[in-house]
Amino acid sequence: MTRALLFALALFSATHVLADDTQGDIAEGRLKTYTCSGCHGVTGWKNAYPNYHVPRIGGQNYDYLVAALTEYKNGGRKHPTMQAQGESLSDADIRDIASFLSSIKSAE
Template structure:
């Protein structure tokens, strides 16, 4: 009985660790998201040139961020700057960045 209980606890602990890793590491994401703030960190969320609205990404939903970055990476979304950014990211990078950005408390 003790072995079965220990085995069950080990499996439960391992599944929790794996689940947390699948969401990415926000500390790593903070380091990797430095290029994001060049446009998305601008006061008023506007890019200087060309002048267009830049979406808010701080505090955005984790799953949305993963989906959007993955689509930029794979060419499903066509914005040339974001496509170039996405192509340079691994799946782990995307999860880390999404984990960090989704953890930010939005001021808006």
């Protein structure tokens, strides 16, 4: 019985990992990024808390965006505004947003 349970857990874990590799919907991501451009869409803008350059996210790597948003959601990355944004996102939202942002061709 222990082997069967271990096999079932391994199968579930592998299925869960494969499901998470599915990229999101670009059109949905476009709709869900409306608040992002308030900071990330302004060239040279600096955030007031703490004061630092806001990074360009359009054209960024999909996997990086998923990892960063997930870390903000889970509290692994610390920034008040981004943590509040991340906490409101589902995993599907994060995949959609990352799919849209990574599809943008960089101006550089």
